[in-house]
Amino acid sequence: MAHGTYKKMLDVEGRRCWTLNYAEEDGVGFHMDILPSVQESWKTFKEYYNFSNAIAVTNKCCHTGIYDWLPSNPKDFAKWFYSKNKTVFDRVKPTQKQALFENYSL
Secondary structure: OHHHHOOEEEOOOOOOOOEEEEEOOOOOEHHHHHHHEOOOOHHHHHHHHHOOOOOEEEEEEOOOOOOOEEEEEHHHHHHHHHHHHHHHHHHHHHHHHHHHHHOOOO
């Protein structure tokens, strides 16, 4: 990464992503993880992984330092994650709505 602005924000290289550290104040900061990925052919992942929304993401081998591609399925992971949280979300939603309504001013 040759761009001067980003070079000073770049954290130590990870196995799967590069992290850009943005402003931090009082121990609270913002960072962005950059994870290279490519769309995989549906046929390949249907046969081997049964993923219909598959992508391939980078992965750096800790022994050789060489990158390869691993399967990932972020859309189906998100569906699973939301389904696990739905019960709690549905329980707190009325309270959150009421708090927003009470704090809203014209």
